[in-house]
Each structure stands twice: as structure tokens, then as C-alpha cells.
Amino acid sequence: MTGEADLARVAALLADRTRAAMLLALLGGRPMSASALADAAGASASLASAHLRKLVDGGLLVVEPAGRQRMYRLANAVADAIEALLLLAPPDRVTSLRAAVRGQNLRRARMCYDHLAGTVGVTLTEALAGKGVLVERDHGYAVTAAAPAVLARIGVRIEQLDRLRRPLARRCMDWSERRHHLAGSLGAAVTSRLIELDWLRLPEASRIVRVTAEGQRGLGEWLQVDLGGTS
Known part of the structure; x- marks a missing residue:
């Protein structure tokens, strides 16, 4: 020992x-x-x-x-x-077209357990920061006073998340983008709500996420992001 x-x-x-x-x-x-x-x-x-x-x-x-x-x-x-x-x-060796397509889809949008990752996850996180919802602080994220109004537009109530024991907003380094995406109870709540709205879809038994046409429109209206090249 x-x-x-x-x-x-x-x-x-x-x-x-x-x-x-x-x-x-x-x-x-x-x-x-x-x-x-x-x-x-x-x-x-x-x-x-x-x-x-x-x-x-x-x-x-x-x-x-x-x-x-x-x-x-x-x-x-x-x-x-x-x-x-x-x-x-290191990247896994790609030996088929199917594997190559799956790898591209994983990098585009995937679940990182209970929150959104990949290009789409990073894009949404940076858009939330651009809207003043998040600010970087002490190697993590702080949620601003502007957050409740912005998040309520899609039905996420931040006051309910504040009562949870887990961190509210946490930075998670994205392995494919090498930039941060949003984790914590807020990251999970936003992802869950986007799935409920059918803006995001998860195929059965897969962690790949697809942004629907309705999701592209909705996210564009909500955060002014263009996901046309990332879905």
C-alpha cells in the first residue's frame, strides 16, 4: 500500500x-x-x-x-x-465512409452526458456569452442579471436551477473543438429544453445530436446564430 x-x-x-x-x-x-x-x-x-x-x-x-x-x-x-x-x-483510424460520416456528425453536435457539445454546443455557448448571459470568471462561467429574461424566452427558469446542488454554469473543454461549451445544471437544462422543443433530436442509442429545421429557425431567432453549416 x-x-x-x-x-x-x-x-x-x-x-x-x-x-x-x-x-x-x-x-x-x-x-x-x-x-x-x-x-x-x-x-x-x-x-x-x-x-x-x-x-x-x-x-x-x-x-x-x-x-x-x-x-x-x-x-x-x-x-x-x-x-x-x-x-x-488520438483520433481513431477511419476505415469506412460510414465511420467518417459518424465522426463528422459527432464533431458537429453530440451529447456530453447531459449537455450539448461539439461545434453546435460551442456555438451556442459563445452566443449566450455574446448575449450577456454568461461571463468567464475564475476559470468558469458566471451567470449575469441578464440571464433570466433571455433564458425565459425558451422556457428555462434559472431560479429553479439555483436551488440544485450541482454547479449552475460550468465550463467543459470540448475535445473536438478545443474550446469550451456550457455544462452544469444550466447546460443540462438548456439542452433538455431544446430537445423538448424539438429543436434538437437524438437518434435511438446514439449520442449524436441533430439540429432540426425548426431548431435552426428557433435558435436563429433566439440567439441570432446561423447553424445552417453545422447541422
């Missing part, structure tokens, strides 16, 4: 492409079944089950019953750790 955290144990769990694929699939923020994670990782049911057991035992995943199924999600703080590691990871 050295008294240090056992970093090697966590690294060993990540050092397998099947387990890494499962963790990346769960970075979309939605709990998934073992069969869905097996599909995402291209693994057999038995192999997926063995890997999921290791991830749960290692504290990276939480499993919860949902009717007859068992649903898996990332444990607390794991999403932030994975997103940080993606900043260090």
Missing part, C-alpha cells in the same frame, strides 16, 4: 476497446441495456456481460432494474473523466 489512489486499476478498465466503446455509448447520457451496449460495442451478449460486470465492479458503471431489464449508466463523475481523457486521445 502506497496511500496513493489506484490509478492503474481504473486505467486497466479503460484499456480495452470493447469496454471503451460501451463507456462512449453511455456518454450520450441515456441508460442502456446490456443488449444495446453489446450492439454498440460489436460484442456478443456473453462477452458484453463479462465486460459490464468488470465496469460495475470497478465503480465506473451503475446498474439499475427497469422492469425486466437491467439498465446501465455512468457512475458519478465518470462522464467528466472520460471527456477529459478524450482531449488526450
Whole structure:
């Protein structure tokens, strides 16, 4: 015993492409079944089950019953750790047109667990700053007095978020853009509301996000951003 955290144990769990694929699939923020994670990782049911057991035992995943199924999600703080590691990871080798298109779509707009990332996420964050909703402060974001009126236009009530225990507005370094996007309870609330408005859509079992035609119009009217080349 050295008294240090056992970093090697966590690294060993990540050092397998099947387990890494499962963790990346769960970075979309939605709990998934073992069969869905097996599909995402291209693994057999038995192999997926063995890997999921290791991830749960290692504290990276939480499993919860949902009717007859068992649903898996990332444990607390794991999403932030994975997103940080993606900043260090080299690009994966592209071997097909399908993989190339998927990579482009991920970089364009994706879920970073519960908030929007990619080109669209960064663009919206910078637009909120341009509207005076956010200001950079102490390596993070502060929310200004102008925020409630701007956010209320899409139905986000900031006074409700202030009561939550998690940080209100947090900067999250975007691994593909190398600029910050908005995280924290405000980032999650804005993303959730844009999905409710059908301005954003999430395909089943994917963390890729699509901006709808209605979303392009709505975001343009709300924040005066042009997402025509980013959706």
C-alpha cells in the first residue's frame, strides 16, 4: 500500500476497446441495456456481460432494474473523466465512409452526458456569452442579471436551477473543438429544453445530436446564430 489512489486499476478498465466503446455509448447520457451496449460495442451478449460486470465492479458503471431489464449508466463523475481523457486521445483510424460520416456528425453536435457539445454546443455557448448571459470568471462561467429574461424566452427558469446542488454554469473543454461549451445544471437544462422543443433530436442509442429545421429557425431567432453549416 502506497496511500496513493489506484490509478492503474481504473486505467486497466479503460484499456480495452470493447469496454471503451460501451463507456462512449453511455456518454450520450441515456441508460442502456446490456443488449444495446453489446450492439454498440460489436460484442456478443456473453462477452458484453463479462465486460459490464468488470465496469460495475470497478465503480465506473451503475446498474439499475427497469422492469425486466437491467439498465446501465455512468457512475458519478465518470462522464467528466472520460471527456477529459478524450482531449488526450488520438483520433481513431477511419476505415469506412460510414465511420467518417459518424465522426463528422459527432464533431458537429453530440451529447456530453447531459449537455450539448461539439461545434453546435460551442456555438451556442459563445452566443449566450455574446448575449450577456454568461461571463468567464475564475476559470468558469458566471451567470449575469441578464440571464433570466433571455433564458425565459425558451422556457428555462434559472431560479429553479439555483436551488440544485450541482454547479449552475460550468465550463467543459470540448475535445473536438478545443474550446469550451456550457455544462452544469444550466447546460443540462438548456439542452433538455431544446430537445423538448424539438429543436434538437437524438437518434435511438446514439449520442449524436441533430439540429432540426425548426431548431435552426428557433435558435436563429433566439440567439441570432446561423447553424445552417453545422447541422
